[in-house]
Amino acid sequence: MTIGQYAKRERTMITGDCRPSIPRFVKMRHDAGRGRWILLAPERVFNPDEIAVAVLQKCDGERSVADIAAILADDYKAPADLILKDIIDMLQDLSDKGVLNAGEPTKS
Amino acid sequence: MNEVTPVEQSDVAAVDPSCARAPVGMLCELTHRCPLQCPYCSNPTDLDRVASELTTAEWQSVMRQAGELGILQVHLSGGEPTVRKDLEEILEAAVKAGLYTNLISAGVTITRERLMKFAEIGLDHVQLSIQDVDSDNADRISAYKGGLAKKIEVSQWTKEAGMALTINAPIHRQNIHNVPRMIEFAIECGAGRIEIAHVQYYAWALLNRGSLMPTRESFMTAAKQVEHAREKYKGIIVIDMVVPDYYAKFPKPCMGGWAKQILNVTPQGRVLPCHAAESITHLTFDNVKDRPLADIWLNGEAFNKYRGTEWMNETCRTCPRKEIDFGGCRCQAFALTGDATNTDPACSLSPMHEEWAKVAEVESHSTPPEFVYRRVGGAKVTVGGT
Ligand code: SF4
Numbered sequence: 001m002t003i004g005q006y007a008k009r010e011r012t013m014i015t016g017d018c019r020p021s022i023p024r025f026v027k028m029r030h031d032a033g034r035g036r037w038i039l040l041a042p043e044r045v046f047n048p049d050e051i052a053v054a055v056l057q058k059c060d061g062e063r064s065v066a067d068i069a070a071i072l073a074d075d076y077k078a079p080a081d082l083i084l085k086d087i088i089d090m091l092q093d094l095s096d097k098g099v100l101n102a103g104e105p106t107k108s
Numbered sequence: 109m110n111e112v113t114p115v116e117q118s119d120v121a122a123v124d125p126s127c128a129r130a131p132v133g134m135l136c137e138l139t140h141r142c143p144l145q146c147p148y149c150s151n152p153t154d155l156d157r158v159a160s161e162l163t164t165a166e167w168q169s170v171m172r173q174a175g176e177l178g179i180l181q182v183h184l185s186g187g188e189p190t191v192r193k194d195l196e197e198i199l200e201a202a203v204k205a206g207l208y209t210n211l212i213s214a215g216v217t218i219t220r221e222r223l224m225k226f227a228e229i230g231l232d233h234v235q236l237s238i239q240d241v242d243s244d245n246a247d248r249i250s251a252y253k254g255g256l257a258k259k260i261e262v263s264q265w266t267k268e269a270g271m272a273l274t275i276n277a278p279i280h281r282q283n284i285h286n287v288p289r290m291i292e293f294a295i296e297c298g299a300g301r302i303e304i305a306h307v308q309y310y311a312w313a314l315l316n317r318g319s320l321m322p323t324r325e326s327f328m329t330a331a332k333q334v335e336h337a338r339e340k341y342k343g344i345i346v347i348d349m350v351v352p353d354y355y356a357k358f359p360k361p362c363m364g365g366w367a368k369q370i371l372n373v374t375p376q377g378r379v380l381p382c383h384a385a386e387s388i389t390h391l392t393f394d395n396v397k398d399r400p401l402a403d404i405w406l407n408g409e410a411f412n413k414y415r416g417t418e419w420m421n422e423t424c425r426t427c428p429r430k431e432i433d434f435g436g437c438r439c440q441a442f443a444l445t446g447d448a449t450n451t452d453p454a455c456s457l458s459p460m461h462e463e464w465a466k467v468a469e470v471e472s473h474s475t476p477p478e479f480v481y482r483r484v485g486g487a488k489v490t491v492g493g494t
C-alpha cells in the first residue's frame with residue numbers, strides 16, 4: 001500500500017471565510033463532576049472558556065467564521081472586528097493542534 | 109505497549125484543583141499477549157498469563173465504573189489489545205460509559221474489517237506504534253517480520269474511518285538516527301500527532317539498557333531535529349517528545365504525579381498508580397474483582413502512599429519544584445536507592461545523580477549487548493541483522 005493520500009502538506013490558515021467544524025474524534029461535553037465544559041482530543045483535554053464554548057458550538061461546517069463572529073458580536077455587544085480577530089486566533093490555535101476541521105473555502 | 113504520556117490537564121485554562129480527585133485517564137492493559145517482542149516493552153518482565161486475564165464482563169464493569177468515577181479518557185492497551193477477541197464488547201462498554209477511547213496497538217493483528225467495526229462502535233483515536241522506518245531494522249527490533257507494511261495499511265484504514273491517528277515511535281540507540289524520517293513517515297500516513305518517546309528504563313528496557321541507551325550526543329541531535337521539525341511542520345503535525353531522564357537535569361513528573369491523574373489496570377485486574385508500580389515490592393495492590401474502582405482510587409493503600417507531597421523526604425519537600433515534578437519517579441527511586449520516598453536519582457539534586465548519570469555515559473559508548481527479547485522466559489536470541 002502506498003501512503004501520502006491523507007498527508008497534510010500545508011498549514012491551514014483560518015480566515016473569515018472558513019466554515020469550521022469539530023472532527024469526529026474530538027468531543028465537547030459538559031463535565032458535570034468538574035462543573036465545566038471540556039474538549040476531549042487525542043491525549044489532550046482542553047478546558048474551553050465561555051466564549052470558546054460559544055464559538056465551538058457554532059462550528060457546524062455551515063456557518064463561516066465571519067458569521068460566527070457576527071453572532072457573538074451581537075450576543076456580547078462587542079465590536080465585530082475585534083471578536084473576529086479573537087476567534088480567528090483561537091481557531092487557528094485549535095487547527096494547529098489538529099483538533100479542528102478548518103473548512104477552507106474551495107480555492108478556484 | 110509503550111509509555112503513554114500523562115494527559116495534560118489543560119492547554120486553555122488553569123486546572124481547577126477541586127476536581128483533582130478524579131483521574132483524567134485510565135490505562136487498561138487488556139492482555140500481556142503480543143506477537144511482537146520489543147526489548148523495551150513496558151510490560152513487567154513477569155508477564156500475566158492468558159488464563160488469569162479479566163473476563164469480558166469484568167472489563168465492561170471497569171469501563172462503567174470509570175465513567176461513573178469521572179474518568180475522561182481510556183487507553184486500551186496491552187500487550188496487543190486486539191488479540192482479545194472480545195475487544196469490540198469492551199470498547200462498546202467504554203463508549204457507552206462516555207469515555208474518550210484510545211486504542212494503543214502495534215497494528216499487525218488488525219484486519220480492515222475489524223478496524224471499521226471499532227470505528228462504528230465509536231473508537232476515537234488509534235495510536236499505532238512503529239519500531240523503525242527501516243523495515244529490516246524494525247523487524248529485528250520487534251523480532252517480527254514485515255510489521256511496517258502492515259502498520260502502513262492500518263494507518264490508512266484509520267484515516268479512512270475518520271479516526272484520529274497518532275504514530276508512536278519509541279526511540280533508543282538503535283533507531284534514534286531516524287527521527288526526522290519517522291516524523292516524515294507520520295506525516296505521509298496522515299497522522300495528526302507523533303509521539304517520539306525515548307524508551308524509559310523500567311522492566312524489559314532496564315534489562316536491555318546497554319543496547320538501548322543513546323549517547324548524549326545522539327540524544328541532543330534528536331532533540332534539535334525535533335525542535336526544527338516542530339517549526340517546519342507547525343499546523344501539519346503535533347510532535348510530542350518524551351526525553352530520557354538520564355540526560356535531564358530534573359526528573360519528569362511521572363504519571364503527572366502519583367495517584368493524581370492516571371490509573372492503570374493490569375490484565376489480571378490489579379489497579380496501579382503507574383504501570384511500573386509493582387516493582388515497589390512492599391506495596392500491595394487492590395483488584396477490581398474485590399473492590400470498587402472509585403474506592404481503590406480514593407482509599408487504596410498504594411494510591412495514598414505517595415499521593416501529594418507529604419511523604420517526601422527533606423530534599424523534595426523543601427524544593428520549589430515539588431508541585432512540578434512531584435519528586436520524579438517512585439519506582440526509579442526505589443529501584444536505585446531502595447527507598448521509594450527518596451528523590452529520584454534522575455534529579456540533579458539527588459546525591460546519587462552523578463553516579464547514575466555515569467551509567468548512561470559508559471553504557472552508551474560500549475558495544476551494545478544482544479537484545480533480551482520480550483517473551484515469556486525472555487530467552488536470548490538474535491533475529492537477522494547485527
Ligand atoms: S512487545 Fe512491543 S508492540 Fe508488544 S506490547 Fe511490548 S512494546 Fe508493544
Ligand code: SF4
Pocket residue numbers: 358359423424425427428429430431433434435436451452455456457458
Ligand atoms: S529535589 Fe525533588 S522536587 Fe526538587 S526537582 Fe528534584 S525531584 Fe523534583
